[in-house]
Amino acid sequence: MNETGISKTGEQIEHCFMQLVRERKSVRLHVTELCEYAGISRKTFYNHFADLGDVLESIYRQTVDSVLLECFDRHYSTEEFLLHIYRTFQADKEFFIPALRENTQNSFTEMMISHCRRAFNSIFCDYITDEDEMDYLSYKYAALNALLVQKWGREGMQ
Numbered sequence: 001m002n003e004t005g006i007s008k009t010g011e012q013i014e015h016c017f018m019q020l021v022r023e024r025k026s027v028r029l030h031v032t033e034l035c036e037y038a039g040i041s042r043k044t045f046y047n048h049f050a051d052l053g054d055v056l057e058s059i060y061r062q063t064v065d066s067v068l069l070e071c072f073d074r075h076y077s078t079e080e081f082l083l084h085i086y087r088t089f090q091a092d093k094e095f096f097i098p099a100l101r102e103n104t105q106n107s108f109t110e111m112m113i114s115h116c117r118r119a120f121n122s123i124f125c126d127y128i129t130d131e132d133e134m135d136y137l138s139y140k141y142a143a144l145n146a147l148l149v150q151k152w153g154r155e156g157m158q
Contacts, residue, residue, distance in 0.1 A: 007048065009040065009044060009048055010048045010049070010058070012038055013034065013038055013040070013045060013048055013049065013055060014055055014058060014062075016034060016037045016038040017029070017034055017052070017055045017056070017059070018092075018095045019037070020033065020034060021095050021098050021099065022094040022095050022098075024098075025094075025097075025098045026098050026101075026102075027052075027056060027098055027102050027108070028102070029052060031046075031051070031052060034052070034055075051106075053106030056099065056106070056108060056111070057106070057111050060099075060108060060111045060112070061111075061115070063088060064085065064115060067081075067084055067085050067088050068081075068119075070084070071084055082145070085149075086149070086152070089149065089153070089157065090157045093157045096153060096157075097156065097157060099153075100149065100150045100153030100154065101153065109146050109147075109149075109150050112142070112145070112146040112149060113139070113142045113143055114142075115142075116138075116141065116142030116145055116146065117138040117139060117141075120137070120138040120141050120142060121134060121138050124137075124138075
């Protein structure tokens with residue numbers, strides 16, 4: 001296992017998933033395709049991930065979490081953090097642009113919203129005590145950021 005708790009086989013599955021997305025310019029894949037590409041059985045895949053959305057979420061979580069740790073270590077401002085996230089996505093835009101284009105259940109955009117909401121809640125929980133207000137503001141902040149990243153991705157991350 002690596003430092004993120006992913007096994008070597010899990011890393012291989014994620015790497016092959018990302019490679020297939022880059023080649024096909026779409027996250028609409030089938031488990032069988034990914035297994036053939038990775039040289040593993042479906043049973044092996046399901047020993048590591050529940051479905052393809054789980055693979056995508058793991059990739060997203062690892063990407064964002066590594067950026068978060070780096071930003072906290074360097075005491076980045078919110079603006080510097082967002083720019084760093086955008087640059088990280090841009091560095092592998094052949095993967096992230098197709099991921100951002102999908103608007104299905106368990107989409108990359110939904111994952112961004114969920115992750116941003118949790119981050120917002122943990123940052124502002126001491127300042128916003130009204131639960132409804134926190135829920136509204138965290139969703140608004142998260143959705144706005146996710147939509148901006150999605151729009152930027154659709155425009156080619158220029």
